[in-house]
Amino acid sequence: MSKPRPFSQFFRNNGKVMGSIMLFLVLFWIVVLILLPQLSMLDFSFRHNLPPSEVGGPKDVYTLDNYKFLLFGAEGSDSRFNTVDLQVFVRTIIAAIAVTILDLILCYPLAYYLGQSKGKGITRLLVVMLIIPYWINEILRAFALRIIFGDAGLINDVLLLLNLIQEPIDFIRADVALYAGLGYAYILLMLFPMYNVIESLDRNQIEAARDMGASWIRIHRRIVIPHAKPGIASGMTMVFMLSAGALAAPQILGGPSSLWFTQLVYQWFNDSLNWQQGAAYAIVLLVSSIVIVLTFMKIFKVNMGDIGK
Amino acid sequence: MSVGVGVNLENLWIRFGDFVAVRNANVNINGGDFFSFLGPSGCGKTTILRAVSGFLDPSEGRVLIGGNDMAGIGPNKRPTALIFQNLALFPLMKVWENITFSMEVKGASTAERRKRADELLDMIALEGQGDKLPSELSGGQKQRVAIARALCAEPDVLLLDEPLSALDLKLRQHMRTELREIQQRVGITFIYITHDQGEALTMSDNVAVMRAGVIDQIGTGHEVYDRPATPFVASFVGENNVFRGKVHEISGTQALLETNRTGLLRAEITPAAIGKLNVGDDAMMFVRPEALAPVGATVPEDKTVIPATVLNEEFEGNSYSVFLEGAGGKEIKMSLPNLGQDPEASKGSELSLTYDARNAVVMPAGELASE
Ligand SMILES: Nc1ncnc2c1ncn2[C@@H]1O[C@H](COP(=O)(O)OP(=O)(O)OP(=O)(O)O)[C@@H](O)[C@H]1O
Ligand SMILES: [Mg+2]
Numbered sequence: 001m002s003k004p005r006p007f008s009q010f011f012r013n014n015g016k017v018m019g020s021i022m023l024f025l026v027l028f029w030i031v032v033l034i035l036l037p038q039l040s041m042l043d044f045s046f047r048h049n050l051p052p053s054e055v056g057g058p059k060d061v062y063t064l065d066n067y068k069f070l071l072f073g074a075e076g077s078d079s080r081f082n083t084v085d086l087q088v089f090v091r092t093i094i095a096a097i098a099v100t101i102l103d104l105i106l107c108y109p110l111a112y113y114l115g116q117s118k119g120k121g122i123t124r125l126l127v128v129m130l131i132i133p134y135w136i137n138e139i140l141r142a143f144a145l146r147i148i149f150g151d152a153g154l155i156n157d158v159l160l161l162l163n164l165i166q167e168p169i170d171f172i173r174a175d176v177a178l179y180a181g182l183g184y185a186y187i188l189l190m191l192f193p194m195y196n197v198i199e200s201l202d203r204n205q206i207e208a209a210r211d212m213g214a215s216w217i218r219i220h221r222r223i224v225i226p227h228a229k230p231g232i233a234s235g236m237t238m239v240f241m242l243s244a245g246a247l248a249a250p251q252i253l254g255g256p257s258s259l260w261f262t263q264l265v266y267q268w269f270n271d272s273l274n275w276q277q278g279a280a281y282a283i284v285l286l287v288s289s290i291v292i293v294l295t296f297m298k299i300f301k302v303n304m305g306d307i308g309k
Numbered sequence: 310m311s312v313g314v315g316v317n318l319e320n321l322w323i324r325f326g327d328f329v330a331v332r333n334a335n336v337n338i339n340g341g342d343f344f345s346f347l348g349p350s351g352c353g354k355t356t357i358l359r360a361v362s363g364f365l366d367p368s369e370g371r372v373l374i375g376g377n378d379m380a381g382i383g384p385n386k387r388p389t390a391l392i393f394q395n396l397a398l399f400p401l402m403k404v405w406e407n408i409t410f411s412m413e414v415k416g417a418s419t420a421e422r423r424k425r426a427d428e429l430l431d432m433i434a435l436e437g438q439g440d441k442l443p444s445e446l447s448g449g450q451k452q453r454v455a456i457a458r459a460l461c462a463e464p465d466v467l468l469l470d471e472p473l474s475a476l477d478l479k480l481r482q483h484m485r486t487e488l489r490e491i492q493q494r495v496g497i498t499f500i501y502i503t504h505d506q507g508e509a510l511t512m513s514d515n516v517a518v519m520r521a522g523v524i525d526q527i528g529t530g531h532e533v534y535d536r537p538a539t540p541f542v543a544s545f546v547g548e549n550n551v552f553r554g555k556v557h558e559i560s561g562t563q564a565l566l567e568t569n570r571t572g573l574l575r576a577e578i579t580p581a582a583i584g585k586l587n588v589g590d591d592a593m594m595f596v597r598p599e600a601l602a603p604v605g606a607t608v609p610e611d612k613t614v615i616p617a618t619v620l621n622e623e624f625e626g627n628s629y630s631v632f633l634e635g636a637g638g639k640e641i642k643m644s645l646p647n648l649g650q651d652p653e654a655s656k657g658s659e660l661s662l663t664y665d666a667r668n669a670v671v672m673p674a675g676e677l678a679s680e
Contacts, residue, residue, distance in 0.1 A: 202395065202397060204393045204394075204395055204397035205397045205399060207364055207384070207391075207393070207397070208391070208393060208397040208399075209399070209410065210364075210383075210384050210385050211362060211364075211384045211385065211389070211390060211391045212385070212390070212410050212411040212414055212458075212462050213385040213386075213411055213414045213415070213462070214385065214410070214414045215385075215414075218414060222399075222402075222410075222413075223399060226401045227401065
């Protein structure tokens with residue numbers, strides 16, 4: 001019995017030259033485009049924000065100050081913790097989870113329908129109709145949503161016209177527009193992985209379960225969802241990561257009082273010109289998001305390898 | 310054996326748009342029978358089974374199970390269990406969970422389910438394999454798990470859609486016997502679908518032979534094999550030599566066929582065609598390879614003689630297949646039992662073939678099974 005050897009297998013499948021080129025490109029991508037920039041950010045986050053003249057000087061040493069600031073705020077402030085920023089952080093994470101769940105609830109029936117419906121022609125048309133709005137750029141889409149949800153926007157107009165409400169509802173302040181915008185922005189990333197796995201489910205399994213008397217709820221709980229788990233996990237991971245790290249939608253659709261954590265990061269980089277502090281904030285967001293995703297994957301027994309399916 | 314639940318199809322039509330998949334099927338299946346639908350690929354076998362199990366509504370006609378009209382009753386409410394063409398085991402559930410899924414649906418406890426699973430695993434000779442996943446089983450084992458899963462639901466009627474088609478020959482033959490045994494043990498009605506005539510003949514009490522949505526004949530294996538109702542059945546079930554011609558004379562249950570190239574041939578009129586065959590009609594005569602034999606020195610006077618030249622001879626173990634050329638290039642196949650010595654039908658030798666007219670059938674001309 002020989003152990004499986006993925007690399008020699010890989011080279012055998014792709015040939016020596018093509019295999020090397022592919023391997024090199026992937027490594028290049030990982031190292032130069034992902035690892036190096038992130039490492040320099042990590043490095044930044046442990047340094048003082050010094051004027052250019054002092055960079056490399058005796059004061060340029062590693063420090064935890066940037067991280068301390070997020071937790072405890074400026075030295076000598078009256079509260080023990082940096083409640084303002086921490087609240088934004090927690091709210092961002094919770095809101096991102098909420099957006100993820102919202103997308104999951106919206107996409108599951110749709111993915112099931114698309115994946116298991118027999119009329120392939122109609123399915124393809126539906127998928128195209130879902131993709132086309134994504135040709136419109138993100139900013140435009142966000143502003144369009146802002147207009148629709150505005151005081152004199154389409155939704156309020158219709159509700160007023162139907163006499164369902166007397167006063168326009170402030171959807172922006174209530175963060176409805178924000179949730180809708182974020183949910184909409186990444187919904188396809190939830191839909192497609194789920195659609196793919198559900199499409200690969202043998203319809204006979206559903207019928208076999210039905211033949212044995214299973215209700216629709218049980219069929220979904222025992223057959224469809226377990227089969228779709230990798231797709232669900234991969235979709236949820238992407239939607240969560242991207243909404244937690246979104247900037248345009250919160251900037252445009254967020255209510256006046258609701259800051260997204262990325263907006264704080266942005267402010268540190270751009271307004272305060274304190275890249276070190278900004279990097280620390282961004283790293284905290286990244287690491288927390290990863291930890292959250294891994295925790296959920298552990299709870300729901302999803303393997304990392306399944307997500308790539 | 311308990312008296313099982315019968316199934317009746319009455320004037321059953323199934324259409325997909327303009328396409329007619331099943332055309333006016335009338336079938337009475339007795340309770341406790343092993344009943345097979347036999348037919349080539351695409352003739353509508355699965356479609357009939359889906360109508361019986363409730364996944365498909367008939368366009369016209371009725372499906373009765375145990376005398377009750379099944380219209381409007383869903384697959385989860387019918388006393389049937391379907392074994393799918395591809396088995397459709399649940400790959401993420403262990404074998405015992407698969408087998409007892411129907412009990413899970415009814416809310417049985419894990420202990421009950423485990424117990425029942427063990428009993429069924431014993432029955433299918435897979436003791437102690439309940440904690441495996443289906444992917445860890447061999448083809449034949451999966452097969453048996455699918456049967457156990459269907460039986461666990463305690464159906465009155467078990468529907469099997471070519472469950473053996475994915476297995477290799479040896480295993481298929483073994484599973485045939487096993488399926489038949491299981492059926493006799495549990496005593497419920499089996500409706501079995503296959504395009505393999507050997508399977509249908511060995512296992513079934515009754516066989517329905519289908520052709521492009523139409524049921525040509527229903528009968529025992531013997532009837533279907535020895536007294537085919539149509540040229541299609543005669544040529545689809547087993548091997549047959551076909552001779553075309555016109556009816557020359559009818560005498561009792563036999564007819565004399567006048568062929569262009571082979572002369573006059575006598576054969577029994579197949580029961581389904583009695584009264585339908587008139588002198589001068591286009592007709593077909595079928596005689597099986599094993600019904601043919603070379604004549605000895607003398608020819609019994611009531612027997613027909615077919616002169617032919619040997620083209621080739623193949624040794625098949627239990628028999629020899631002899632391929633011959635009759636008058637005008639007519640291809641003829643003869644099968645001789647292997648009795649320990651070569652039949653000496655060497656290539657090029659001239660033979661006179663004969664057969665007993667009672668072992669040949671004649672019927673109105675019609676479509677043959679394409680091969
Ligand atoms: N849902 C459907 N829509 C349209 N046509 C269908 C549908 N299901 C089956 N058919 C057609 O009905 C005919 C019979 O199909 P069926 O599946 O019953 O064949 P079968 O006898 O089971 O063949 P096989 O031995 O290959 O399984 C085929 O020509 C098929 O194309
Ligand atoms: Mg079929």
